[in-house]
Amino acid sequence: MPSILDRLAKYKGPIRRAVLSEIAPGVIKGYLLEFLAREHMTVSKLTTYVESNKSLWSMVTPEYQTKIQNLAKGISINWLTPHWLIDSVRNDFPSLASLFMSDPDAARWLQDQVRIIREALTKR
């Protein structure tokens, strides 16, 4: 049975772009929250990620990297910003959100991760 990403990748044209632009933030937000929950992410663990400058995009499996790239083809990802990420995790992981809002190193690391992910998604 094809996954939701495979199904969404089948749609074509401007309607596809509009629909995916509408639902993509929700999908990515859900993916991010599920990822943080499964990783049992805490402030201490995230601090180690920041200090070692670990890449979030590299933690996604290559198969899902390809799927996400196919899904993001041709749609706008202007919404993918550090602010959007902080706002996404604000309710479920408030300590992580506050860390990004207060710690300069964490904020810089988050900005780098967003840049890396955007580069990966806009790569042709």
Add this chain to the structure above:
Amino acid sequence: MAKYITRDGKELAIPEPQDRGKNAEDVSPDPIQDARKLRKQLIADAMVDSELAKARAETAEAKSKASKAEAESEKRENPPESPFKFTGEFNMGKFDFQKQLQDAQADQKRMREEAEQQARDQGRMNDDLRDRLHQKEMDIIQLGLQAQIQESNKRLEQLMQQNASKKSFLDEYNEALELSNKLGLSQPQMAGDAKIQVELKKMDFDHQLEMRRFAREEKRSDREFQLALRRFDDERIESKARIEEERKRSELFPKALESVGRSIAAGMMDAEVGGGPAPQNTSALVSKHHIEAHPGEAGTFNCPNCKTEVGMGPKSPQAVCANCGTVIPIKRVSLTSEHPSSVHRQPEEQGEPDELEPVYTNPFDIDAPGDFGEEEE
């Protein structure tokens, strides 16, 4: 004057009529004699005519014989040619194979139609025969059933006649009582009481039967009523759910279209402007509390304002609550306590309500999406 030649070759002179009249008038005036003469003359004329006819027939016969003889003589002189000599030509005519093929096809078609017609006729005949057979079978079955019914009725009547002679238990009992009374074997009062008691028992039994039947009917009607109520309730719930679902669907569809349209418009406007909305400064409140922690220590604590969990980095000069935006200063000190991350109220502020000062802060520099250098197509 005409002449007549007899068979013997004698010539007889035949007088002319006027000459005969003239001679008669001249010769003798006797009419009887004249009549005799005229009769004789007429007879003579008839004889002459017959002789003339005979002569003519003989002449014709002679002529035919002469012609035959002449033909025979010619035949002898010029014998006929051999009968085995054939002359002339034979015309085979024109052979049109296409026409012959068309004729053959037409014949084939006609024959096929005839065969189909025959098959249809046969089918109709079969159906007719089958219907007739079915009808006959039904008649036979009906007759058999009627005979069985009549036989059963006869047997039933016989049984009823046989049973008619039998009496019911009560009648037999009453007769036995009467007989015993007559014989003096029982007391009449006791017999009457027993009869009444039997009647009462019977009535009681009938009453119980009726009550049971009534209770059964009541239970059944009650059960049916409950079932109907449940069914109506299910239908009501189902229709309500259906209406709710339709309402949700009808609401969802315009909302989906609206969100899609909004997304299209946002995408177009973003493409024109070249980036998303710029980050805004967040309104924050600076708490009068502060956190004392080891240098390089990271962890969490609860917000003094809203009790939400707040994260603190190893180099964070302050912590910001993600829920209420409260800014909590952090003091890096060497503490001996095992729980360094705790909220400490300042001594001069103890006993007073927590007053917060509004400030506007952007704790880190985050550029707009357009600053990443990628433009969406």
